[in-house]
Amino acid sequence: MGRAKPQPSEGSITAGSDFLHLDVAEAPSGGRAAWLAERLRAAIADGRIAVGARLPASRVLATDLGVSRGVVTEAYQRLGEEGRVAGHGRAGTVVVAAPPLPPARPVPAAVPVPATLFPPDPGSDIFDAVRTAPARIDLTPGVPDLAAFPRADWLRAERAVLRRLAASDFGYGDPCGAPALRAAVATWLARNRGIAVEPAEVIVTAGVSQALGLLAQALRRDGVDRIAVEEPGSLGVRQHLNNWGMATPPVTVDAAGLRVDELIATGARAVMLTPAHQFPTGVVLDGERRRRLIAWARDGGLIVEDDYDAEHRYDRPPVPALRGLLPEHVGYAGSVSKLLAPALRVGWLLVPARHRDAVVAAKRNADLGTSVLPQLVLAELMTSGALERQLRLLRRRHVRRRDAMVAAIGRHLPGATVHGASAGLHLLVTLDGDVPDTALAAAALERGVKVQPLSWHCQRASRPGLVLGYAANTATDIEEGIATIAAALRRPRTS
DSSP states (O other), X not given: OOOOOOOOOTTBOOOSTTGGGOOGGGSOXXXXXXXXXXXXXXXXXXXXXXXXXXOOOHHHHHHHHTSOHHHHHHHHHHXXXXXXXXXXXXXXXXXXXXXXXXXXXXXXXXXXXXXXXXXXXXXXXXXHHHHHSOOSEEOOTTOOOGGGOOHHHHHHHHXXXXXXXOGGGGSOOOTTOOHHHHHHHHHHHHHHHOOOOOXXXXXXXXXXXXXXXXXXXXXXXXXXXXXXXXXXXXXXXXXXXXXXTOBOOEEEEETTEEOHHHXXXXXXXXXXXXXXXXXXXXXXXXXXXXXXXXXXXXTTOEEEEEOTTTTOBSSSOOOOOXXXXXXXXXXXXXESTTTTOGGGOOEEEEOOHHHHHHHHHHHHHHHSSSOHHHHHHHHHHHHHTHHHHHHHHHHHHHHHHHHHHHHHHHHHOTTOEEEOTTBSSEEEEEOSSSOOHHHHHHHHHHTTEEOEEGGGGXXXXXXXXXXXXXXXXXXXXXXXXXXXXXXXXHSOSOO
């Protein structure tokens, strides 16, 4: 007796070698998961895959494409984190939302860039101006992979928090932060940064910027009006301290980190530094310098430790935080801006006991406390293990993008020197020749690629260079971006 051929159920997608006419040969080396996620995202956006449709099983699609199952699993996971697909058990992975159609990518063309956008001595509004400047490819440092924000985990955590909240929890809280987040941060720091701290010592802030402002206000009350900073070192941090009335004498950073002898010579009573992954050079403060710095602090100095990019390490073991070694002489600041997203504006500050009351008073006067609901959701992510899973995912993705940028620099900028590749979200590239790096940054932006010149982060004359972020870009965009910079280097400004 004949048997009818079964038909695919409504809403399903039949897998096969013709699925979306995918050709894995188009995928960049080391970027297959990102390539596949982008192809699926585009197909969902333009209706080739409808909302409610079931994607092919990861094993089936991997076999059809000739890739490992992990490639397909990661692509599906990316779409899940964006809230585009959801796993429905035996029903498979189902499309639950369509992204908006992306705007058509413009044909690369020279766009005039105002000379004021890359001045040799930028003002405090420079980052706002550059941030809003249009670009096809944004290689700005300090930006994580925003597309990887764990939307599904965040939504689950938010629902769990809202189910537990009482009406009274929506009132004003402790200006130092929600107890749940302070406890979660204390545990996170102990596990990941070797810092033993009580939850009551944690002050929740609106990111590291506010933490530094609060500490600067407390120090000024004690008669401190100078905080030494790294050279080169973050322009944004320097500007922020200047805005709070702090002078910022520069102290050289070399291959071993901050020059403690120069710090002593400045006469400053406080120093701001990024010892785990120095911005922008990527240098780690070595053991001898740490010992000398600790001796300086014990003699009456204060170390302000920005634990910048400390969790994002790839080719080296973790570097212990200075706060864990010398709690009464170190003010420690951290945030989730590089782990999740800068838009959350959630960070934390630990201060020596002698400064705590003044810092808490400054926080209370600033805003009565950071928004409580995001604090509680973040605490849920930390305690559930979701944040650690996110960090592991980001490390795998970032190292591939780091490798793609290093390889692209080797191909297109063979005379350049790469610094700080073992950790972080950016590379520092120094260049031979006499082309001002501000002119090079302007020429790159004319061609649609956004970068930061090294000279912005220096108070003294420096070798020309660029600070290039890779975390938020695909391997394909990184390749195109570096090739565009190379073209701009050959002809820095258009006529």
